[in-house]
Amino acid sequence: MRSSASKPGRSTSVLPLQWSIASDVAEIEAIVNAVSSACVAAGFAEKVCRLNVPVALTEAIANAIVRGNNSDVSRRVLVCAGIDNGTLCIEVTDEGTGFDLIAVRAMAEAPDWATREDGRGVFLMHALMDKVETWCDRGHTVRLVLRRT
Amino acid sequence: MGFVIERNDELLTVAVDGQLVVANRQEFKQLVLDEVEQGARRVLIDFTDTGYIDSSGLGALVSLGKRIREHGGELRLSGLNEDLRTLFELTRLDTLFHLYDVRSDALIGF
Numbered sequence: 001m002r003s004s005a006s007k008p009g010r011s012t013s014v015l016p017l018q019w020s021i022a023s024d025v026a027e028i029e030a031i032v033n034a035v036s037s038a039c040v041a042a043g044f045a046e047k048v049c050r051l052n053v054p055v056a057l058t059e060a061i062a063n064a065i066v067r068g069n070n071s072d073v074s075r076r077v078l079v080c081a082g083i084d085n086g087t088l089c090i091e092v093t094d095e096g097t098g099f100d101l102i103a104v105r106a107m108a109e110a111p112d113w114a115t116r117e118d119g120r121g122v123f124l125m126h127a128l129m130d131k132v133e134t135w136c137d138r139g140h141t142v143r144l145v146l147r148r149t
Numbered sequence: 150m151g152f153v154i155e156r157n158d159e160l161l162t163v164a165v166d167g168q169l170v171v172a173n174r175q176e177f178k179q180l181v182l183d184e185v186e187q188g189a190r191r192v193l194i195d196f197t198d199t200g201y202i203d204s205s206g207l208g209a210l211v212s213l214g215k216r217i218r219e220h221g222g223e224l225r226l227s228g229l230n231e232d233l234r235t236l237f238e239l240t241r242l243d244t245l246f247h248l249y250d251v252r253s254d255a256l257i258g259f
Binding site for chain 1: 170171200203205208209235257
């Protein structure tokens with residue numbers, strides 16, 4: 001399913017940390033470590049840096065690699081991140097056509113959800129971040145936003 | 150990231166060192182399944198030295214739990230810190246698994 005959301009206002013050009021990686025899950029850990037370290041330096045809570053940021057970002061990049069780019073290593077994933085005024089913003093862009101965020105979130109309401117092997121990634125992104133947005137514009141982008149408390 | 154395995158007859162203990170995530174979940178799952186095929190029936194996964202688990206890792210645990218039950222066995226999880234318990238509670242997997250604070254508690258009556 002395609003994402004129908006239009007691109008929200010903020011541009012990736014204001015996010016200073018940027019990576020362009022092949023669609024290989026082995027690439028995820030280094031990015032997650034770098035963004036988590038940036039959050040530590042910016043004074044985010046310890047638990048947020050240990051749990052919320054690593055898990056949500058891992059989900060976003062893994063989705064882009066596995067679902068967006070079908071694990072085709074010739075296709076790229078762009079990750080941009082920045083912290084501005086106590087707010088972390090991460091954008092993960094793949095070469096796919098996106099997914100219906102509302103429909104995927106609704107999977108968590110299904111009676112068999114707890115016993116399914118898949119279907120928790122988008123749910124965890126929403127649970128661990130303050131805001132999750134998606135749009136299609138030269139690829140599919142997921143934006144994660146988390147405010148420092 | 151890595152896994153430390155101990156096998157004693159039907160009891161298999163796997164300690165997860167680092168993360169259990171999309172990059173290593175297949176290795177982890179296959180490792181446990183191989184041991185189940187070779188007779189392990191009581192499986193304890195210990196997360197004392199684990200940082201975080203993503204949805205792929207959680208999915209692998211769900212899948213393993215089913216396979217182990219199909220073989221007449223049982224899966225227990227131990228050593229989950231507050232962060233990991235948060236993940237299990239958010240995803241309601243705390244209702245699916247037997248969770249123990251420490252490995253020694255999980256081994257009682259196992």
